[in-house]
Amino acid sequence: MRTIFFFVVGAALTAAGAESFRPTIPQVWDEVALRDLELPLASTGLPPGHITPEYYYAQKVRPIYTSYPVYHPDREPAGYFENLKSREPIVLWNDTDKRPKLVVADDWVAAGELVFDAPIAYVELTPEQRATRANEFRTLPYRLTPNGQIPFYRYVIREKGKVELGLLACAECHNRVMPDGSIIKGAQGNPPFDLQFARAIHASSVESARRGQRVLFAAPVAAQPVVSQLDRLSPAQIAAYHETVPLGVLARHGSGSFTPVQIPDLIGVDERRYLDHTGLQRNRGLGDLMRYAALNQGADLLSDFGGIIPRADPATQARPAATNGTRYSDEQLYALALYLKSLRPPLNPNPTNAITRRGEEVFREQECARCHDPEQGYTNHKLVVAPGFTVPADHPARADILTKRSVDTDPTLALQTRRGTGLYKVPSLRGVWYRSHFEHNGSCATLEDWFDPRRLADTYVPTGWKGPPGTTTRAVRGHDYGLDLNEADRRALIAFLRTL
Ligand code: HEC
Ligand code: HEC
Structure with missing residues (x-):
């Protein structure tokens, strides 16, 4: 069943006097909007092909349930988990009879936060699963809130007596726990996601480990690392x-x-204007943010990447039945997009002083603003060409591609993956003070490392992502701006960046 809400554009006064908000909700799976949503892939010259509106809307809407915080096993209040088992499931939002209050604009933002926090996958916590997870919570570098919670996951009760660990909410990857335990919602997340995933792979069969990698990473690139060698790799590898x-x-x-x-x-x-490090998806407004969320939380695993449909049956190449799939409702996605738009940075603790003013001068002298333009939020919304990619004359984003100068960072992501457009986006420098792991691969843990000229040498040991297994040293190449400064100016530049 597909429900379309027709709202009149405009505002009316509620009983309380606040302006009621009656948006016209963009249709997320709009064939015209989807047609030129993404840039062509470097590997095929074509953008991904998508499922039809009939398929998309035949998927079931994911109900959002009341959920509960997850604690580190050593910090869980006595009786907490047992108490959850006695609770009734409560549906907060579905496409039939349950909906949060949606009257004024703030209600929509609050409802969007509910979507942001809502898991979309569940693991039943049998005693064995609970023990496995408790072990992971104790031994992996989870950052906790001051009261001992792990704010990446939620407990969900969809059936009385059965407590499930809720996974893959936006919040799992886009909540940042700061060193003092405070949370910046929507910032670069810091869950030990891949370390946990690695544990699961160690415990899985070789078939399911290989199948998982194909679904996640297969791309129309013949010599792609890992996926092209899967038949020889063990779960441990x-x-x-x-x-x-x-x-x-x-x-x-x-x-x-x-x-x-x-x-x-x-x-x-x-x-x-572009989303993803490779600028794969355009962002022409809230409808496109909704499409990004829909695609990245399930639908792009059903897209066609030059003949590769990630979730297709390996034998028949058929997609699973649409009615087995799940999706957000358009209304949930609209609220989510309004929530994303409402996100504001935390108060910046770094003061402006003589050093940061000198840093601002260095920023000007080094012409950083050619790409990181203060007038446009410290980006110019352009794309740069990865080494090895030739921009076709008729590329649909040609006007936004800086063809004169390559920034020359590692081209692997841009050339050898399903998100690879042959391009990298000029990122905004806002919020670098609370972020870490710079460059598209996160190779440099700090700004000091990003502006350290030693990173260009093959003998460098990256401080962030080190490289594939077995890498001991590796140059973090490219983006040589600000690398030949004297020590005082380098410090000043970094201090200035931390005020943004
Ligand atoms: C499993 C982790 C994970 C989950 C869950 C997740 N994201 Fe992301 N998200 C990422 C990563 C990693 C990227 C970077 C992708 C890239 O650049 O190729 C990203 C990129 C994005 C971007 C593009 C931002 C930009 O500036 O390029 C948006 C928007 C976004 N996510 C929103 C969401 C929303 C909304 C949800 C929930 C509906 C969500 N994400 C769920 C990990 C996640
Ligand atoms: C020609 C365009 C261009 C110029 C000029 C430029 N940058 Fe960049 N900058 C980029 C691109 C593109 C990236 C992303 C590279 C990647 O992810 O591989 C980037 C990344 C960064 C990052 C890392 C951001 C992050 O979140 O990972 C910082 C910090 C930065 N630039 C600062 C500067 C400063 C300071 C200058 C001047 C000294 C400068 N840039 C000059 C294009 C430019």
Whole structure:
């Protein structure tokens, strides 16, 4: 069943006097909007092909349930878990009879936060699973809130007596726990995602470990690392790739465990014109943010990447039945997009002083603003060409591609993956003070390392993502701006960047 809500554009007064908000919700699976949503892939020259609106809307809407915080096993209040078992399931939002209050604009933002926090996958916590997870919580570098919670996951009760661990909410990857335990919602997340995934791979059969990698990372690239060698890799060898990925970086599906990506900061995302490090998807407004969420939380695993449909049956190449699939409702996605738009950075503790003013001068002298333009939020919304890619004359984003100068960073992500467009986006520098792991692969843990000229040498030991298993030294090449400064100016430049 597909429900379309027709709202009149405009505002009316509620009983309380606040302006009611009656948006016209963009249709997420709009064939015209989807047609030129993504840039062509470097590997095929074509953008991914998508499922039809009939298929998309035949998938079931994911109900959002009341959920509960997850504690570190040594910090869980006595009786907490047992108490959850006695609770009734409560549906907060579905496409039939349950809906949060949606009257004024703030209600929509609050409802969007509910979507952001809502898991989309569940693991039943049998005693064995609970023990496995408790072991992971104790032995992996999870950052906790001051009261001992792990704010990446939620407990969910969908059936009375059965407590499930809820996974893959936006919050799992886009909540950042700061050293003092405070949370910046929407910032570059820092869950030990790949380290946990590696544990799961060690415990799985060779078939399921290989199948998982194909679904996540297969691309129309013949010599792609890992996937092209899967028939020879054991679970331990596959897991070793994920074990290289530090907090703040993640082998998102469509990238690769051999080229993981820095988790981006979502604060200010509504202003960016391209999404993903490779600029794969356009962002022409809230409808496109909705499409990004729909694609990346399930639908792009059903897309066609030059003949590769990640979730297709390996034998028949058929997609699973649409009615077995799940999706967000358009209304949930619209609220989510309004929530993303509402995100604001935390108060910046770094004061402006003589050193940062000198840093601002250095920023000007070095012409950083050619790409990181203060007038446009410290980006110019352009794309640069990865070494090895030739931009076709009729490329649909040609006007936004800087063809004169390559920034020359590692081209693996841009050329050898499903997200690879042959291009990298000029990122915004806002919020670098609370972020880490710079460059698209997160190779440099700090700004000091990013502006350290020694990173260009093959003898360098990257401080962030080190490289594929077995890498001991590796140059973090490219982006040689600001690398030949004297020590005082380098410090000043970095101090200035931390005020943004
Ligand atoms: C499993 C981890 C994970 C989950 C879950 C997740 N994301 Fe992301 N998200 C990432 C990573 C990693 C990237 C970077 C991808 C890239 O650059 O190729 C990203 C990129 C994005 C971007 C593009 C930002 C930019 O500036 O390029 C948006 C928008 C986004 N995510 C929103 C969401 C929303 C909304 C949800 C929930 C509906 C969500 N994400 C769920 C990990 C995740
Ligand atoms: C020609 C365009 C261009 C110029 C000029 C430029 N940058 Fe960049 N900058 C980029 C691109 C593109 C990236 C992303 C590279 C990647 O991810 O591989 C980047 C990344 C960065 C990052 C890392 C951001 C992150 O979140 O990972 C910082 C910090 C940065 N630039 C600062 C500067 C400073 C300071 C200057 C001047 C000294 C400068 N840039 C000059 C294009 C440019």
